[in-house]
Amino acid sequence: MDHNDFHPRPAETADNDGSGTNHIKRRARGRPSPEQAAALRESFLTAALDSFLEKGYSATSIEAIAREAGVAKITIYRQFDNKEALFREVAHRAVSAARETMQNALVHPGPDDRQVLIDLVERLYLSASEPKTLALMRLVIAEAVRFPELAKALYTENSYVLAPVVDYLAEASRAGRLRVADPQMAAIQLSTLAFGGVRFFISRPLGGAEERRVWSASIVDLVLRGWAPES
Known part of the structure; x- marks a missing residue:
C-alpha cells in the first residue's frame, strides 16, 4: 500500500x-x-x-x-488479484470466527465427555446459525453450479473449523474414554447432526437456549451409544 x-x-x-x-x-x-x-x-x-x-x-x-x-x-x-480471491478471504474470516468458537469450547474439556460434547454441539449450531455465516453458506450453495471452486473452498474451510473437534475425539479415543475409529469422519457426522441437515437452511432457528440444549443433548446421547468404549 x-x-x-x-x-x-x-x-x-x-x-x-x-x-x-x-x-x-x-x-x-x-x-x-x-x-x-x-x-x-x-x-x-x-x-x-x-x-x-x-x-x-x-x-x-x-x-x-x-x-x-x-x-x-x-x-x-493490491491485496486480492480478483473477486474470487476476495470472496475466499471473506469466507475464511467467517469460518475462522466459527473455529474460534469451537476452540473456546475445548480449552478446558473437563471430566464429563457427555457434557463437553453437548456444549460442543450447541456451539457448532450457534456458530453456523449466526445470521451472516448462515447467509454466506446459502450464497455459496446458490453459486455452487456456476462456481464449484467456491463451494470446494468452503468445504475445505469446514475441515479447518472442525479441526478442534477432530483433535478432541482423537484424544478421548486414545485415552479410552470414547471409541472413535475415524475422528475426522466422526467430526463431520457430528457437525451434520448438529446443524440438522437441510432443515438448518430452510426452517427457522431453534427457539432459545432450552430448545438448543434439548436438541444438543439428544444428539450426544445418540452418538455416545456408538462411541461408548467396550466394557
Missing part, C-alpha cells in the same frame, strides 16, 4: 514567531500507519461481505465495494 491509498488531510500547526502572528505549517502526506492500514482493510472486507450477501456473487464488483468502503479500488487489487 502506498500514499495513493490513503489521503489524510495535511495537519496544520501554528508557529508563533513572537510578532503575534501565527504562521501555518503543513505536514507532508505520508504512508498510513499500521492502524490506518488495518482499518482500511477491515472497511473493505466488511463492505465486501455485505455486498456479497445483499447482491450475490455475480452482481458484486470490486469497484462497488471500494466505493462503499471509501477506499481506492487499487487498495483492494
Whole structure:
C-alpha cells in the first residue's frame, strides 16, 4: 500500500514567531500507519461481505465495494488479484470466527465427555446459525453450479473449523474414554447432526437456549451409544 491509498488531510500547526502572528505549517502526506492500514482493510472486507450477501456473487464488483468502503479500488487489487480471491478471504474470516468458537469450547474439556460434547454441539449450531455465516453458506450453495471452486473452498474451510473437534475425539479415543475409529469422519457426522441437515437452511432457528440444549443433548446421547468404549 502506498500514499495513493490513503489521503489524510495535511495537519496544520501554528508557529508563533513572537510578532503575534501565527504562521501555518503543513505536514507532508505520508504512508498510513499500521492502524490506518488495518482499518482500511477491515472497511473493505466488511463492505465486501455485505455486498456479497445483499447482491450475490455475480452482481458484486470490486469497484462497488471500494466505493462503499471509501477506499481506492487499487487498495483492494493490491491485496486480492480478483473477486474470487476476495470472496475466499471473506469466507475464511467467517469460518475462522466459527473455529474460534469451537476452540473456546475445548480449552478446558473437563471430566464429563457427555457434557463437553453437548456444549460442543450447541456451539457448532450457534456458530453456523449466526445470521451472516448462515447467509454466506446459502450464497455459496446458490453459486455452487456456476462456481464449484467456491463451494470446494468452503468445504475445505469446514475441515479447518472442525479441526478442534477432530483433535478432541482423537484424544478421548486414545485415552479410552470414547471409541472413535475415524475422528475426522466422526467430526463431520457430528457437525451434520448438529446443524440438522437441510432443515438448518430452510426452517427457522431453534427457539432459545432450552430448545438448543434439548436438541444438543439428544444428539450426544445418540452418538455416545456408538462411541461408548467396550466394557
